[in-house]
Amino acid sequence: MRTLLRRLLWVLLVVWATTTLTFFVTAVLPGDPARLVAGPSAGPAQIEAIRRELGLDRPPLFRYGLFLRRLVHTRGHASHQSCQPLVWGVHVDLGQSVRFRQPVLGLVASRLPRTLLLAFAAVCLQLAFGIPLGALAAARRGTWLDTGAVGATLLGASVPTFLLGPLLQFLFAYELQLLPLDGYGTTPLEHAACLVLPALTLGIVGSAGFTRLARSELMTVLAQDHVRTARAKGLGEVAVVFRHGVRVALGPLVTAAGLELGGLVGGAMVTESVFRWPGLGQLSVQAALGRDSPLLSGIVLVSSATIALLTLLVDLSYRWLDPRQR
């Protein structure tokens, strides 16, 4: 219990540090958000008025103080409208997006589930491709199957998502017309159909790492005594590899999957943009290009919290997966 508490405190610290860093980095970057909001033909007086309206005339430290003060509070602030009640009268406020003129919280909240859905589907596919391929390579070490599997992973790792995405799009949506080109759809069935291609893109590209990891882990495990014993008592090769091999090698794989999931939550920017998947990645590209500091800080806060919590979850599951850790 004390370990858990300590870990949760760490999560808080990490989230605070990354968010603060983002806040100040976006504040000191060259480029004026007010100029971008006003458009190219606005005069200096209009730009100055917009700068004041957005609070950009205040020093970054003052803006940071305001950001922290209203982040979590108990009563609704009268000074802003971007506040959302959470639970037990506690309100959360990530401020107002400069670019969208909308509360950051609402924007992030509508996009986070979609990014999580895509990330989860992608990691599942990565594992589904990676583990069997890695197991095959390890079990048939040194044969053409091994070379083929390793070669395929290298291919997967070398194809960038901006190439594989359009290729799958062209093949499955345009030529064969099996799946929608892009977008998110409006019904659950459409969501599922729209999910296939972006998840497949990330799944293929990311599976390479899992194949390599599964292969090397399994090769170590398969050389161990308990596997030799299992073989000696006459178990079939599939049972040996999966029941005695993969299960033991699962620890590192789960850790890697957790990290991968976290990475995808932080930014499958290219894939989301190619497939017009309305997630956090697409939103953060727009936020960065528009120098939208509140939105960017909000996205980083939410995604870093998600990543830190996922890592914590992975570490906890480790203890459950591997009896030696208990």
Place this chain on the structure above:
Amino acid sequence: MMDSILTSKVLPRALVLAASALLLFGACRSRLAAPFPPDHGDNSVPLPGGTLSLASATDLRSLDPALAADAVAQPILLLLFDGLVDYDLQGAFIPSLASRWELADQGLTYRFWLRPGVRFHDGSELTAHDIARSIQRMLHPATPSPFKGFYASLQDVVVEGLYLVAMHLREPDTTFLHVLAQPAARPVCPDALDRSRDTWVPCGTGPFRLQHWERGVALRLVRHDAYFRPGLPHLDAISYRFNFHPVTQRLAFEAGELDLLHDLTQADLTRFRSDPRWIPLGAAEVAHTVVGESLNTELPPFDSVEVRRAVAAAIDREQYRLLKPGQLVAANQPVPPGVPGHEPNLVGQTYNLDAALEHMKRAGYPYDPSSQQGGYPHPIPYLSSHEGLSETTAQLLQQQLAKIGLRLQLKVASWPAFLAATHRRRTVAASPQGWSLDFPDASDFLGPLFGSAAIQDDDSTNTSFFRHTGLDDLLVRARRELDATRRRALFAEASAIVCDEAPWAFTYYYRSYEVRQGYVRGYVPHPIWTSHVAEAWIDRSDRRLPRR
């Protein structure tokens, strides 16, 4: 393990190349799908109903007419909001919400008689109070509108009757009616109140009303049933999708999921413009954007007018045009062809290498192309951004200016950093700049870009920091001049000064090219508005036919 991977590296690389080749082959397949034909050969009687599907490669930030400055916002604002006056297909003023208007007091008062019975999307009736309130709302100190500067000559708005409103000007201003025709101060519903608020849902008197909008993703407009023009609009709805990649847009367009294609890659542009089946369905609008190399007249070597003239003469504009033929037109003067005040007879800036070398000699930097000796002794920093073609044109300019002994040192900045640096005084020696029409008048180009009143230490729209008393005087006189012919002569004189003094070396005018599906009817390119689909209709009952 390492070794086996190294030896098998050749094969996967080949596979990657094969995959990309397949992709390139697929994407560059020369034959486009055939256009969907209309159901009927006869196109005289508009058919009601249907949804028009449109897309944009960029994003929309606001639909409040007082705030929205995105290029992609304008066509949507025109569908949601009506102005007092509008433009016909020749670019002349026509009545819209005002059935008639007069100019009185020697050009100091505009008086508008409103059409009675016009309904807002919320059902309330439009009156003179709404006209006054909407303008005051845009000008309210708490409304962060970038358009307030255009209304500098407006003194006050007076409601003289339920359907009669007068606008008093501080001085005669011939651009005022143009400014009023733009979306910024078009009447908004009573719930918009007296200043802009981020929670307001866009609502006006236009032919369509906003039904649904997910930021950065999509929006849907539906027919305003109580629209004041009888029989309009024909469509039931219009849908827009944003952040839609141009290549994917083309694939969706060919599949009949998009009805108009506005964002075209160069490869697709060439294909659509050379395919006889698609040529009749494509149209180029007149150019409303001018692009040029802005030369900072306060920094060496461009503080010398002869060096600036040398640059203007050394630029081979045909090479710029060939970067995107069909969308780019070689530029010789500040005002683009689609804007009143463009002078077809003005020679302006033209490519002449000998003249350029002569100007360099006069500036004191003679250059001998055969021995490559002489020229300006220092490298000249040139800042460009990743936006549009500017990275490519930077290299083109570098090559062209090297021929007259000017060595450019290219730097590329992000768009926000580029804007901040190039609009600041004494910071950037030269940069690519562009200007698009805010309202159709030459003064919208000459004033902000070259008038000394536009010079500021920061956020200066005059990026060459050009100061010319003769030009300033002409611009003031043109604003007050009510006679169209005399006004035009003043602008011609001003353009000639700008071409000769060369604070910008003009490179190209940009015009968009649009392709529509065969069943989209009633849509013609408008001389002022981009993608103006208010009166379009669809002649196709079955939208989902097999196409290959």
